[in-house]
Amino acid sequence: MNQCKKRFTFFLTLLLLSCGFVMAQQVTIQGKVTDVNRETVPGANVLIKGTTKGTITDAEGRYTITANRGDVLVVQSLGYVAQNVTVGTQNTIDVVLAIDDKTLDEVVVTALGIAKDKKALGYSVTEVKGSDFTQAREINLGNALSGKVAGVNASATATGPGGSSRVVIRGNGSLSGNNQPLYVVNGVPIDNTNVNSAGMWGGFDTGDGLNSINPDDIETISVLKGGTAAALYGSRASNGVILITTKTGKGQKGLGVDYNGTYTMDRPLTYNDWQYQYGQGTQGAKPTTQAEAIATGAQSWGAKIDGQPSIQFDGVSRPYSAQRDNVKNFYNAGGTFTNTIAVAGGNDVANFRFSASNLDSKSVIPNSGFKRKSFNLSANGNLSKKVVFESVAQYNVEEGYNRAFLSDTPKNPNYAAQMIANTVDIRNLAPGYDANGYEQQWNGNVYAQNPYFVINKVKNNDVRNRFLGSFSLRYNVTDFLYVRGRIGTDNNAMKFMNMEPTGIAYAPRGQMSRNETQINETNAEVLVGFNKEFGAFSVNALAGGNRMRRFTEGLGYNGQYFTIPFQYFLDNTVTKTPSYTYNGYGINSVFASADIGYQNVLFLTLTARQDWFSTLAPKNNTLFYPSAGLSFVFTDVMKNKGNWLNYGKVRASLAQVGGGYPNPYALNLTYGLQGQNYINSVPLMNIGTSTIPNANLQPNTSTTTELGLESKLFNNRIGLDLTVYNRVTTNDPVAASTSTATGYNSVLLNVGKVTNKGIELLLTGTPVKAPSGFTWNVSYNLAYNQNKIVKISDELDNLQVDQSRTQNAYIYQFAGQPYGMIAGYKEKRDASGNVVYNSSTGLPIQSTFMALGRGVPPLTMGITNTFNYRNFSFSFLIDAKFGSKIYSATNVYGTRNGLTKETLNGREGGITLTGVNENGDAFSRNISAQTYYTGIASTITDHFVYDGSFSKLRQLTFGYSLPKKVLAKTPIQSVSLSLVARNLLILFKHVPNTDPESNYNSGNGQGLEMFGVPPARSYGLNLMVKF
């Protein structure tokens, strides 16, 4: 209880700090905002300076606001120079805005959804408009961020449509925990769990929470990169925060209808570049029997391709000829169709917006795809003069079907599509089953499925019903003091079905499972806000509390062996195993922040948050997170700043935030019961965890220092935003992998110190702005992140994060090295550099285990060029990543199977290897190419580690808007039609036979690739109509 008293006192102190001020007289001001061309300006912000209180002009540019005499109204709208008007004795204030394409006093959404003047921020926030995502589209919002924001490393996964994405801001800080940001939609944290993903043993990816966001509903995205920006989120902020604000009906008079439709075709972006000189077989010989043809189904170690008849897997003889188009022939089905319609309406008192969207995406793999229906309702109203209600509710139905298995071979159609012997036409494997419905085997490994059997018979399905709601009530106590309460909830109900049919080669009796998982997070928040100016000082403060509860519950039924073959329902299975999982936790928080401005040129921001965790030992379950930021607009105090310098600001900040708080139930050892008893119902109990628990765990601490410079130059033609930061993450709660001889796989420890130092640059420019109306805008962002694992722990100097199915390559953290190193073996060499060979096999011996290259690129950049001329617009985005490596299992298997061009060496006459043997004596031997390459494929990791750098033409749009004149007599306000494309071209890459962006999951083990769905190039048409 003592602790609770402290907690309460702390809260009261915060509250009192923000209360207790006198009141002034209020008046209601009305007015109209127009521009210099006498055009009305709808949607302009009218803010009382130094407060967050404000309103927005309606469709006719009119506004109403309650203010005090002497208050300064700041009227601003994108594209206009902001204007300050002091409230005098008048009740009507009409404002005429000057046009300016570079608005300086930008307002951005910051933590807790509070809009702030950008120049007052002591930290870097990047805002991206929703319209950036609505033409050339991605299903997963994370993928769409690639190349758009400096310091945000967004990468897609090779999962097919509806898979997960990986977004990392300012480098990875956590050794093995979550490194992705917190996503907050309309002030409410949302779940971004990747419930099913592929690992070394295969599996498929059922996507993450970002798949639920319909880009048509996004107003803005604010990326809170540094600790200070995110500090108000305390223990959830260590990886930054991405705030998504959805559209509302504000400013809408009467009804408005928007339609957005896009259709794109999806085709693989890369194809394997195999050898076509030697065909199917082994040791230089073609198969001579059907059994041999099956045994060598994935082997191209045969004879010289001669076009002569040769027996194949099905006993049929076909010409022994090169089949170059297997990949093209197999992956031919992709396409995505999206339609969104939005209706908005409102008046002075209330407004609403409702959107309905349907997305139907077919994977490049036949019979596989993803569908999403989403409905979004925003309703806001002024319940009285002082009470404002705001709400957003979103309901989604998302369905993935027959998602592709990735990585390991079982049920993975990509293996066959890419590894089938180069003289076998993959289409002859169709339909994949024999007359009895059993899998037609094409190779000797029962776990490497016939791809047509997979697409025709193997089924999986996942449906997510999601409700996202945010409801807030704000009471303006006085013009400078308000109280706001908000409840937000994210409810995910997911159903999964997974079925292996009768006749599948490795389990011919088949099996199926059904699972249901619910994830629910609810946040209740109350805060008191205060805005007031005292002479030259402005104070903007708030204090409040948040209560978070999160529950995950899963029910499953697994059925083995179908009693009646080919009938697929659970009751038809012989052995049924139920399962149930549950976990829940909570975080209680109090927080406060104060922004103090001096003369509108110097700003200080202080924040504090205290979190209590249910998952920590009760005696020691709370942590404090402070931050401070300073911003100085030096151009406002310069007397002679010259014509070239329009605006300049420096900023500095320091923050301590947290992350990676322990999972529930990680404090003590627990014992579990097996779902199935032994004979006579004898219960079986085991130690229920493979991770050694630890009662003293704490969340990690991430301390960020940041310095920045923002400037506008040469008549606002050039913009510059430069940031340098240093982020130090310590005491990471890590499930450190242990020797399996411990009885466990890992141990929970607070370990490590990771530093991320980096620089971020955003350069914007308008190289051409011709009187004819032709404009060319460029936006270039660059981020360099230098990452180092300073220390792991006294007991451990390395940590395994992931491993490849080849079991010859790993992702490791090594003390003293960058984050996430690909690790494995090179050829062993003696002191003179000679390769050491195993004299019984004739193959090179492995070196000791070592780091082979970083899996995460340190240097990322993106450049967007936009051209506008009259009704035409043309825009493209090129992004690039440099400095990482990738271990390509596609090339490992391609080499093992005699498909890579490299394996042409020594096909005739073998390969002569010279070096030394184990005893250091001279060694020389001639071995067959097949023996050599099969040998190194499973032992010499380094041989298959490639430079992962690449650049892609990521996005392209070419649009035409119908002239207003044409539409004048129709109810239509605007129509635009665009050619759109995503992932159009790889401008350069170094890894052969695969796309460098082929990670099969979005976890921390980046740099491993194996038989994913080839990333798709999509291109098509977009139509936008506004009524």
Place this chain on the structure above:
Amino acid sequence: MFSFFKKRRLPVLTTALTASLLLSSCDKGFEELNTNPNAVTDPVMDNLFSYSIVKTAGTGYENHRGNLIYCGAMIQHFASLQTYWSGDKYLYNAPYTDAYFETAYQNHVKEPEQIIALTKNDAAMSNQYNIARIWRVFAYHRITDLYGDIPYSQAAQGYLNNVYTPKYDRQQDIYADMLKELDEAAQGLDASKASYTNSADVVYAGDLSKWKKFAYSMMLRLGMRVTKADATMAETYVKKAIAGGVMQSNDDIAKLAHIEGSDNTRNLDSNTLNTQEYSESQYSGKGNSKLSKTFVDFLKNNNDPRLPFIATLWQGNANPAQEASATDPAKQKGLPNGYDAQTIVAAIPGWTDNSLTEYSEANLNKIASNAAPTVFQSYAEVEYLLAEAALRGWGDGQAAAHYNKGVTAAMSMMSLYGGSVTSAQIETYLTAHPFSTGTMAQQMEQVATQYWAVNFLNSYEAYANWRRTGYPVLTPTNYVGNETGGTIPRRLRYPTSEASKNATQYNAAVAQQGADLMTTRIWWDKQ
């Protein structure tokens, strides 16, 4: 300031609301959020013990890879044309050599270690403690026999003693400790005290005298194992085991009964053969593995009455109604080891795609039924070891009698699998194959070969005894690209995970034992 609160009721209300929200964290609900509703913190020893036995019998993973694919093929019980049958061809397949090591530490020894730690100082639970010690020896001896020096004294102590990188103990030290443990535990069993409940003791249903016999029988097995490396230690413990009292009949066999049902009730060696190797509906006799020619020839050439219960043509497995004709001894044929689908064509004249269907499979209705028990140690083995002890002059001198008892027990054991070998058949066999009157080497060969035969499907044991005795004499294969230069492997390589996650200790073990290769001999196998 206070007047402000008086004037404004709403903020006061809100304050109260916020405060109560925060104070609510002080109630018990907040801390109780962290109680796992699906687990217990106090284990039930009975249930932990049952789990440990059931899992040591095999989880379906390590026994497929370790018992069948590696040991079973290296020892030439099984043969295969598939290259994933690495033991058939002496290939190194990392995930397959890793499997036994990784699974054993996580599923076999972890729970016994926990029981031992929790009961060690509880006098009332001394029987549970001692039985867990006996079981722990069983689990560890298989690991060290496969790999040599292994983590032992510091193993499975991740939670108990926070050891995350356990050291590798020398095999001679491990053997010394295991033998000491068996001795202490056997002596510590006390019939006047409670033990595991009869149902939880899934091996002996609470019969302490049988546990004691098992402890001494294991001592006999382990003592005899070290004859090459330390004859004195061998003699001491073999004698001690005999004096302590070993198994007396097939009633004493250490085994786990199975029934068809779930993975926790069925025999998972059998199930693996059933579902992954033979898969009748799919392969129609062209399955992935077959019985080895070496093994089938031994049974067939000696007119062994066990043959029909061990071997069948695929039709007998596909349809039990055809078992009678499919198990006809005359029809049984074993597949030679060391070939693949291509090289077999040259090796066997007239080989066609259909030839594979003519080769015998393990009988899924009998010895390899999903309801067949898993035998940890058989009485027949014990008699063979006693015969050897007699030959070495460490026993009662009755080598022939022990041989006869062993053969009789081994054949009668078919009843465990729904087979039946009559005493007349046994008589006939023993008349045709009496105990050798030749040299000691010939006698050893005869006993060890029977030991090899009775340990079909307990290939770990067959492989260990072969390495020690060299019997039966097996002809190695020499598949292209093999890891051993055409010799039968002497051990399995350590898991690749040890080389990375436990690098320091692993490197020390390699320095101590020799290169981590399949040709490196372990301590008790030193020539």
